[in-house]
Amino acid sequence: MTNTAASFIAKSTIKAADLDHRRKINFNIGKYNSVVPLGKQQFADVMITREAAKNKKWDAIEHLDKYLEEFEKKITARGARVLWANDTKEAQEYIGAICREKNCKTLVKSKSMVTEEIHLNSYLEEHGIESVETDLGEYIQQLDGEPPYHIVTPAMHKSKEDVAKLFAQKLGTPGGLTPEELTLVARKKLREKYVQAEVGVTGANFILPDIGAIALTENEGNARLTSAWPKTHIVVVGIEKVIPSVHDLHLFWPLLSTFGTGQKVTVYNTILAGPRQPNERDGPEEMIVILLDNGRTNLLSNPVAREALYCIRCGACLNACPVYKNIGGHAYETTYSGPIGKVITPYLRGMDEYKHLSYASSLCGNCTEVCPVRINLHELLLNNRHEAVKQGNSSLAERLAWQAWKTASLSRLLMNSGNAKMKNWVVNKVFKGWTTHRSELDFSRKTFNERWKEERKA
Ligand code: SF4
Structure with a gap:
């Protein structure tokens, strides 16, 4: 057994017996479960919408090379720069070089799993740059020195009392503040950082090749501030985030919001097509898009597992997974947890080290049942097991x-x-x-x- 597998089993065993953890997760997932059916009411036929979205993602992933080049050509024509990063190291070095060039001391960051994947905060810290998370959930996690627990709700495992205690410890606020008071404390702190930051880093929910733009979805407005306030905006985005056209957003925006949080549509949806143009008053002077591979082409080269690249990171499969609900998001020790994490991590980080995740499933199929783009997650888990054996990653x-x-x-x-x-x-x-x-x-x-x-x- 590898060390990663042994550590996963040890951490899962402890977490599964932690009743306080289970109470908090059940409470938060319970709230999610009560609102998702309301969000779904906006679709005349939710199954047809999901199938249509799956077909669009099939098109995007089957023609990824063509779409990415089209995106690069169009967004470059509007003044953005596109950089292609093969792996974590290249992406970090690109960002490091830009920060040096801009003499950056403080950087603001909106929620982005791909920047977690490339360990951007620790890299910047090592290079003397303060990196500040501006999404409230991510800010809480950063204060606590913990990675996100969930791909959509990073602090899902914390109660409001836990957060009040954390703020009191780290920021010296009076104990027992309400969620509204805590939000105001964070807001005040973060506003100062926006003003100081030379560089803003965001991810992207979608790449829109036909108009040469990226689309951002968020509930707090912090991604808008991060992308528009500092003079330089860096977008770090996985190459799989392509959808064929801006006109497909009418499918993906409501699906992402309903399956992600139960909302009909997320509060802020922004399309960014380059830096500030000569006739515009707002926006950054410079926009750089880093297109990250980091193992995604390993998935692409496997005709069966490729389907996992359709993921729009809504988090629904995590909330539905009986294993996730018992062992939580940290036991996996990976950026992407839950069913989708179990499917893609062996391709992103190595089959030998992470194949054990594909076995941490009852194969109940609930993940497949809830996925808005109908990824056959439980079958892909079986496929991973098959791949692991085929590649010789099983003991005698x-x-x-x-x-x-x-x-x-x-x-x-x-x-x-x-x-x-x-x-x-x-x-x-x-x-x-x-x-x-x-x-x-x-x-x-x-x-x-x-x-x-x-x-x-x-
Ligand atoms: S696999 Fe499907 S359900 Fe899971 S996060 Fe991705 S889109 Fe959402």
Whole structure:
């Protein structure tokens, strides 16, 4: 077992027994579950909308090269710069070079999982640049020195009392502040940072190749301030975020908001097509878009797993997953947790180190059921297991055990030989790996053939 797998099992075991954690998660996911059906009422036929969105993403991912080049050409024509980053290191170095060039001491950042993926905050900190999270949930997590717990609601595991305590400890506020008071404290602190920051960094929810733009979705207005206030705006975005056209936003905006938070539409939806133009009064002087691969082309090169690139990061599969609800977002120790994280992380970070995640599933299919772009998540988890074995990422003991199981299952003679007690002993005691985290198998006292004969006689 790899160290990452051992650590995942250890952390999951502790979290699954943490009843206070479970209470907070159930409370927050319960609130989410109560509003999503209301949001869905806006669709005349939600299934047709989801299928249409899936088809659009199929088009985008199948023609990714063409769309990305079109995006680069069009946004460059409006004065933006496009940089292509193969991996974390290249993306960090691009951002580091821009910050040096701009003599940047403070940088503001809006919520973006891709910047988590490239560990941007710690990289900037090492280089003497203050990086300030401006999304309230991310700000709370940054104050607490924790990574986001969930891809949409980063501080989902904290109660309002936890946040009040944290603010009192870190910012010296009086204890027991209400959520409104806490928000005002954060707002005041963050406004000062916008004014000081030389550079603003955002992600992008969608890349719009036909008009050469990116689209941002948010509820707090902080991404607008981050992209418009500092003189330089850097966008870090995964290459899979393409949708074919700006006209497809009528599908994706409501789907993202309803499946993400239950809203009909998110509060602020912004389309940015380059830096401030000569006839415009607002906006940054410079806009740089970093298109990040970081393992996404590994997914692209696999015709089955490629479907995972359709993800619009709504977080619905996390909220629906019985495993996520028990072990929480941090046990995974990956940027992307829950079902989608389990599917993509082995491709982004290596099959050998992260294949264990694909096994942390009951394969109940609830993730597939709730995904707004109908990604077959539970089947992709099975596909990952298959890939791991194909690539030789399984131990000899595991291969021998499954070979023995297959031989026995395909042989009527072997299935009929011995009694249930002996079979139980072989499976539960000889192949001990099975029962480490599962209850023991209990074979039927009578074989299928014995029961068949009895039935026929009767
Ligand atoms: S896989 Fe589907 S449900 Fe999960 S985050 Fe992505 S779009 Fe949402």
